[in-house]
Amino acid sequence: EVQLVESGGGLVQPGGSLRLSCAASGFTFSSYSMNWVRQAPGKGLEWVSYISSSSSTIYYADSVKGRFTISRDNAKNSLYLQMNSLRAEDTAVYYCARDPGSGWAYWYFDLWGRGTLVTVSS
Amino acid sequence: QSVLTQPPSVSGAPGQRVTISCTGSSSNIGAGYDVHWYQQLPGTAPKLLIYGNSNRPSGVPDRFSGSKSGTSASLAITGLQAEDEADYYCQSYDSSLSAHYVFGTGTKVTVL
Numbered sequence: 001e002v003q004l005v006e007s008g009g010g011l012v013q014p015g016g017s018l019r020l021s022c023a024a025s026g027f028t029f030s031s032y033s034m035n036w037v038r039q040a041p042g043k044g045l046e047w048v049s050y051i052s053s054s055s056s057t058i059y060y061a062d063s064v065k066g067r068f069t070i071s072r073d074n075a076k077n078s079l080y081l082q083m084n085s086l087r088a089e090d091t092a093v094y095y096c097a098r099d100p101g102s103g104w105a106y107w108y109f110d111l112w113g114r115g116t117l118v119t120v121s122s
Numbered sequence: 123q124s125v126l127t128q129p130p131s132v133s134g135a136p137g138q139r140v141t142i143s144c145t146g147s148s149s150n151i152g153a154g155y156d157v158h159w160y161q162q163l164p165g166t167a168p169k170l171l172i173y174g175n176s177n178r179p180s181g182v183p184d185r186f187s188g189s190k191s192g193t194s195a196s197l198a199i200t201g202l203q204a205e206d207e208a209d210y211y212c213q214s215y216d217s218s219l220s221a222h223y224v225f226g227t228g229t230k231v232t233v234l
Binding site: 061 | 124158168179
């Protein structure tokens with residue numbers, strides 16, 4: 001089955017760190033660009049970060065630039081998001097999402113994980 | 123902050139047709155970039171509904187259709203069903219922002 005499964009969410013204090021993981025299965029992970037997208041409670045969707053299939057190209061939303069780091073391990077079929085200096089406004093469900101482009105981005109998401117909740121609170 | 127504007131809510135009776143608009147600007151939809159639509163059922167992850175303005179992924183009923191014109195796009199649902207009650211988001215690419223992927227504000231569809 002083609003799927004993405006996120007993990008690593010939880011409760012963290014402001015200023016703290018958390019590392020999210022996304023395990024991919026059922027498709028050739030190394031061929032696709034991947035992303036993190038988040039959704040604050042009761043709010044809309046916000047793109048967070050992009051990484052190309054070879055990790056050669058990385059983008060971040062301005063809201064997380066300098067604090068979050070995206071990475072991937074194609075040998076382990078896994079995507080990661082290292083989140084540092086967390087703020088209350090980072091509280092959200094974080095989704096792992098695949099861009100269907102192979103080699104270059106198609107700029108949309110054709111596969112989503114179920115998400116993992118990150119709560120930043122003291 | 124959402125770059126694409128959608129109505130907060132639309133509603134219709136079962137069997138009716140509803141449309142959701144998505145208004146952008148000259149740096150996204152108006153620049154010719156494709157519009158894509160996602161359906162988010164309550165308590166679940168978003169799911170791709172329409173890609174490339176008007177294409178349906180395998181398994182999406184043909185009751186859902188998309189179109190694009192100028193700086194706007196629309197999603198139409200014909201023969202509205204109870205299971206269509208969900209949040210719907212449009213999405214495109216923006217050339218003026220570092221965001222790249224930009225989403226609409228989201229529309230809640232209520233089946234009366």
